Amino acid sequence: MAISTLSLCFADGEVLLADGLTEANISIHDGRIAGRAARHVDATGYLILPGIIDLHGDGFEHHMAPRRGAQSDPALGLRAVEAELASNGITTAMLAQFFSWEGGMRGPDFAEVLAGAVKDGHAATDLHVQLRLETSVADQFDRARALIARENIRYVVLNDHLPHSALAAGKRPPRLTGQALKSGRSPEAHHALLQRLHDAMPQALQALAGLTADLRAQGVHIGSHDDATAEDRARHRAFGATIAEFPETRAAAEAAVAAGEPVIMGAPNVVRGGSHDKKVSAEALIADGLVRALVSDYHYPSLHRAALKLWDAGMPLQDAWGLISAGPAGVMGWGDRGCLCPGRRADLVVMSEKTRRIEGVFCAGRVTHLTGELALRMVQ
Incomplete structure (x- = not known):
């Protein structure tokens, strides 16, 4: 209608x-x-x-599962998401959905359900899916490729949340039991899965190169998440990831900008006055002209609050608001908004x-x- x-x-x-x-x-x-x-x-x-244009927000998750394991009808959940987005001035939103070994709402099954619901939902707000692809799940890459093509997903971000240090040392990874419960696996089965994925990373990265080349040829934007060093940024650039999402350090952000790549930071970082886990300050990077766009991350109201905070601190409003409007539009090549x-x-x-x-x-x-x-x- x-x-x-x-x-x-x-x-x-x-x-x-x-x-x-x-x-x-x-x-x-x-x-x-x-x-x-x-x-x-x-x-x-x-x-x-x-x-406001939001290129990465996962605040939708609590509408999809008000309590752990109590997933709602995706269509009903999206109505609540849209109401929250609209009340916070967001007219274009990318729902940052995992495609991960973590399972549950972060697994491939739910990614397919959400993407289908977004496509069929007829929302007045312009909703999209950003697929957060775990680089270790090579056995699921064909499934991811099909999902991206079928649902016309235009933005894929590379993640690697495997606890490599613990797995390489033969130790029990932190938070293993909680992760296992969320995924529906026993702790032993979950540990075995993580170890298998860790051991197979060289092969997964070879497969990833082919996947990202195919996606870029189809016009899909590729980004990387949480680059900690300039070397991390270069490594992800080699896979075609030309957007730096939430770099953890100034060095990683500067490496992206030096290569002409946009840097995206979280608006809650600005509102809070710094990173909640002691990483680089978004406001400091903005002051030095290193940030192209702010995103909601986990809190939709933070987008307009961050822009207004920057304006109050002396930044021209057209520049502060540009971080949540013209800036993200430019990152995605959207010339119509x-x-x-x-x-x-x-x-x-x-x-x-x-x-x-x-x-x-x-x-x-x-x-x-x-x-x-x-x-x-x-x-x-």
């Missing part, structure tokens, strides 16, 4: 353009930023900002200037969130 789009003009608000905030009118019509509209809405007292330019998709966030509460969100000209005084003005 088609979802109707609006034709209206937000009048006399503060609109964020390329050179900053300016008092202006902005119209949306037929799903695009337009020069005309059927009716006017008084936007005095509101900031009108580009819709990320700014409030004529002809672009009508993705807007309408925020109270006084309270900084998001009261209206529009994706391709469709209402995805509406509340407060703005709702009253729009229905009058």
Whole structure:
């Protein structure tokens, strides 16, 4: 069923353009930023900002499994996810879904279920799947390749969460029992699986090179997760991973930027004032021009909160908000969103200037969130 789009003009608000905030009118019509509209809405007292683009968020997981083992209907879970995304100004979201040996909600079975639900869900928010591929699961690479093609997944991130140090030393890995319970395996079976995957890593990496070459030829973006060193970045670059997601150190971030590769950091890192596990500060990297985009990571509200925090600290709003709009659009090569330019998709966030509460969100000209005084003005 088609979802109707609006034709209206937000009048006399503060609109964020390329050179900053300016008092202006902005119209949306037929799903695009337009020069005309059927009716006017008084936007005095509101900031009108580009819709937020989130390239990596796993906050959806708690909607899919409110309690451990209690998975909900994916379609119902996605409705709750979409409501949370919209209320936080996110108009394009990539759900960061594992394809991993960890099993459960991080296993291939659930990845296939989620991707199918996203494709068939008809959400008003623009939802995508980012596949977080564990590099050790070579026996599942053909299955991953088929999933990526079938569901048109455009962004794959390489992960390696195997506890290699413990496995190489013949020791019991940390947190083994908890991981085993989540996966539905006995601790002994889980340990044996990890050891087998560790021992077969040379063969897995050979297979990975072929897989990523195929994916890049199909236009799939490849990123790497948690590079700790410049050498890590170079190693992943050799597999075609040209996006550095959550580098753990300044050296890894600088190596990416020197090679012309975008660096993505977590917005919660900015909001908290640093990494929760003592890794490099996102705010420090941003100050030095090393970050192209912020993502929600595990907390959707952190995206707009991080941009506003940077603005309060003296960063021009167009640059701070650009980290959650134009920046991520550029990373993915999306030329139809990320700014409030004529002809672009009508993705807007309408925020109270006084309270900084998001009261209206529009994706391709469709209402995805509406509340407060703005709702009253729009229905009058």
